[in-house]
Amino acid sequence: MSEEDITNAEIDAAVRSMPWWLVLVWGIMAIIIGLMFITTPLITTYYLVLFMGVYWFVGGIFTLASLFSDKTNMGWKIFLAIISILAGIAIMAQPLFGSIIVVTMLVFFIGFWGILIGGTKLYEAMRSKDAGAGILGALSIVFGIILLIFPWGAALALPLIAGAFALLAGICSVGVAFQVKKAQA
Template identity: 40%
Template sequence: MTNGIESGAGFPETGGAAGSARWFVLLLGIVAILFGVLFFVYPIPTLTFLATVLGIYWLANGVVVLLSLSRDKTGWGWKMLVGILGILAGVIVLIYPLYSAVLIPTIYAIVIGVEGLVIGAIYLVQGFSGEGWGTAILGIISIIFGLILVVHPFIAALAFVLLIAVLAIIGGIAAIVFALRMPG
């Protein structure tokens, strides 16, 4: 004969690991929607916050990499470079978080633009070398988008931030729906 406590009577069933996963997915969905809304309503302060978190990460990672040299000397030159660059980047981002919030997405847009130009040029050469008109047309489109990103990186960065906001909200809604449909 068991009492109610031993049999679990009167306590809600959490579903064990499945119940924990359900609440975790639900929480992630809510956080994603929150960040998406914050990106729409307060884009620069939200980017500044994320840049600050990135600066803290780079700084901590740089310190950890340099400290790891005391245990493992393999690839010490690369580790030293990564550690020093991480510390420098982290300190710069933490000293200038507002500039970093604008500069990081802008640099990202330029890098993607240059990548688009290179990929477009490769596709264009392949298209005229016998791969077909489809490849050449993809090359031209890639070059056009690459030029837009390189010539107008700040506008592209703003569009990137808005895209992140939309994707965060859509992903958050999807996560909440998924969490509510999980067996629990």
């Protein structure tokens, strides 16, 4: 049995054990979220960031409450809880401003990440003399620099791009769900 056969057998076993309806529900939810981001990107982003603020606030409270039962890493947990609570309060108090800040910070993170990944790919390309990795590395660096130069434009486009990816992933997941159902029959 070759390594490829083992991989295919593992994939087949995973597909047979996966509940097809769960993949279908995930796909439908992704389609709905994708359509929301595409049709109403600003409102959807606003509510998503507001939800994130509530999530951080509640998560901070739960982190503090966990100290009653588990006192390990107490200083770190208190620090994280305070940061989470403060970030949650700030976003809930000013959700519009929070949306702008969170999306812009995400754009900066993606820009820096693109430059870092691009540099790594260029290094790999030089070591292994792989032109494909070099091209991908250069494109990643250019993409990262563009994001850092035009963060506001990228922040405005990010919900639309996320919506397109969510819509595509949802459609693919619905298709996969029916393939999983067929494979399980």
